[in-house]
Amino acid sequence: MNILKFQHEEDFAATGANLIASLLQSNPRAVLGLATGSSPIGVYAKLVEMHRKGMVSFARASSFNLDEYVGLPADHPQSYRSFMNEHLFSHIDIDPARTYIPSGNAADLDAECRAYDKLLEEQGPADLQILGIGSNGHIGFNEPDASLSSGTHVVDLLEETLEANARFFDRLEDVPRQAVTMGIGGILKAKQIVLLVRGEEKAEAVKQALQGPITTQCPASLLQSHPNVVVLLDEGAAKWLK
Template sequence: MEVVILPGNRQIASLAADAVQALLRRKPEAVLGLATGSSPLPIYDELAARHERGLLDFSRVHGFLLDEYVGLEPGHPESYREVIRRDFADRVNIPPDNVHGPDGSAPDIPAACRAYEDAIRESGGVDLQLLGLGTDGHIGFNEPGSSLASRTRIKTLIEQTRRDNARFFGSLTEVPHHVLTQGLGTILESRHAVLVATGAQKAQAVHDLIEGPVAAVCPASVLQLHPHASILIDEAAASSLKLADYYRHSYDHKPAWQDL
């Protein structure tokens, strides 16, 4: 796990976009794991800007969403397929049919989850997975208590997550109680995981993710077991880290040939 502490969103987005750009240079048909929420928005802005400048071509890329609400009608503005379309897909040249998400309106939810796992596997697996971090340490919608070996499945949201997401809906009562999410075991199979967290409200979760034990109470801590995880945070999110100075020193002195 590499921990990179940067001044703010602009620098974090630039570094994450560098990783995507390097991947697409090596593998134009790469598979991206796409997160929603506020954390990845600056990254999508930077990727769109680079695409507009002719630096990035997404025409052969496939994208897989991390999660989706259960019970929202197709086309609902807060369904994550629609959010990804607005925030990312419509701003670059990725073919619409190349963007995949779990089907939260399927009549057979377990079958839909199995089909999504099959689709990820048949694509060759996720090359680079973007991740945000919940204030309770969740990634995707893997809430505290999630199995560290879990696969795509239905989950019940805790009330804190529903309150955190109510700002995207008209009210808390409109936020669904259930979601489909890639499991922690699914996320661990990505070749490169890039997690972004900013702000003092994420400081405790960042500490538990990086310096706490690997435990279901902080689902993101499973990334300690990932063979290639990059944790990009700002100074506020890093404020509870005991080894912050070491992380800064390591990044400042990493070999010039070593990418993120």
């Protein structure tokens, strides 16, 4: 793992954006694995700025998002489709038809999961996969468990995840209790993984993921088995690393 620590948010965001821009400059048809949450927002803002300056194009790229809440239509303001449109897709030249996000509102969720894995198999794997990490060590919405699913699947969100995501909703009761998520196998197939983590509240999860034992009780620890991982941390997230 290549672990980089940053004092300033601007440097954190610029480094993440430059990794993606460099990939697209060398491979315009790159497949991007994208994530939602607070950590990548600055990176997406920097990519939008670079695109406006003519420094990067997404015109021939495609993207796959990690996850989506179950029960939210794509146009719901807290859906991950809405998040991606707001922070990235609506501001760049990517073809909307090549921005793939699993549907959490599908009539048959099992069939949706199988279809998403088929798309990933046909068009992937991701050339670069962006990840965040939950305070309990989840990546995507792969929650700590005795075993982890390899393929895209429906997951019951743990209480701590619901509480962490409640800030985006009016009430805790409004947070969907399930999500569709890419599985650990799909994530680890990416050619390169970029883990973005901001905030002291994630410091313990970062320590367990990067320096603890590889265990399904900390799904992010499985990144230790991947040959090409870049980790970008702010000072708070890096607090407990040796």
